[in-house]
Amino acid sequence: MVSARVGKYIEAKGISFYAFENSLEASRGSISKAVKDGKSIGSNMLEKILLLYNDLNPTWLLTGEGDMLLDNGAWQNSSINTYRLKTDTSVESQQIPLYNLEAVAGLVPLFGDNKAFQPVDHIMIPHLPKCDGAVYITGDSMYPLLKSGDIVMYKEINDIANSIFWGEMYLLSVDMGGEEYITVKYVQKAEDNHYIKLVSENKHHQDKEVPLAQVKALALVKASIRINAMT
Template sequence: MLNTKKERFHEVMERLELTDYRVYTDVPEITKNMMVKLRNGETQDLSSRILEPFCRYYSQVNPSYILTGEGDMLKEEPHVSEVTEVKSLSNLKSKEVKIDEQMVNLYDFEASAGLRSLLDNNHANIIGPIHIPNLPKCDGAIHIVGDSMYPMLKSGDIVLYKEMPVDMQHLFYGEMYLLSYIIEGDAYVVVKYINKSPQGEPYVTLVSQNPHHADVDIDFRTVNALALVKATIRINCMM
């Protein structure tokens, strides 16, 4: 076991593949000067001025490990053994390469500043990794809320997604997407099927699974983030 908080802090950074530059650019409360002094020894040990904002931002880190050396470096991760159902959703005609086993980060979407921010800052707001077998490559996972895709998806289910370009030419119509769009200054984040709109381009139709939710046509130019839903996970215990 490493002897100092400083050593354990740098060990955690190495585990997360974080550079000093990444930390002081990611975390507003941590400055370049603070990281340089810690690295070159001017600061003898880790202070709460660095540790507290670091653990808030990289929420998968177990602060007790850095403080005492006890416990796991990262918070407990959910395993497939806790999963009642993993369902692949992609119906793409082109054959996708499936990965025998991959680790996908589960993100705390409520703690992020929206879908665009979540996709751009993939080291932040991580709850923990999920190990998933036999699926195409995924970029991340989040819990969903609401009932618009019920019964296929229930509030609290996890969707695994792959980020896509915000470009109509890259849309796979009829597939399920996680997307965000802005109308009159209000931001919306939804999980919907995207179909062609009877209005023609640049409009698309957002379709729910739940028949109590009406279809909605939006101008695709209002979309600022887009991810293709690859699979869902339904769990039977609290993480």
């Protein structure tokens, strides 16, 4: 039955029914109830599912024949880099929400309650470390490793003061006189334990020390995507 195959797909992707329903703008519990009770899912909703989740094989969904997932080469024109800790384990399949930072008004509200914000899209790349979300970056401080317009995928850090892996790359929000400064930098120890040193890949940018107390949001960068499109 189609609803049962939808349930299998959700399980295979490692996402919750809540996130799945939210991405489709469906009422809460509508999909989970259909899957649990073996009820039909409307054709309009199936069309939404296939449009949004373009790795899902429509033939398999509707008939059960063939493979669940399509090998559609969605990222064949992109460069994907991963930045792993030794303790990282890869996730076979996950759905990573992509957010527009301007729409969510910064990292602090996004990290505070990301369920309150609608992602602009979802990224599905197999065998990445666990990620909480993804955003487009601006600026050239990490060039040539990263450039403006690249996408970084991140894992949020809740205990900022005690959970920094020194020397790793972070997405962070710093309070600069009441203004939110969002950047991607290497984070290193400063001589003063109350400060951290922000280091750029681009040697034209000077290192900067900021008070740790001014860091309002922090996330480890786990992967990046650069779209290589010919214009």
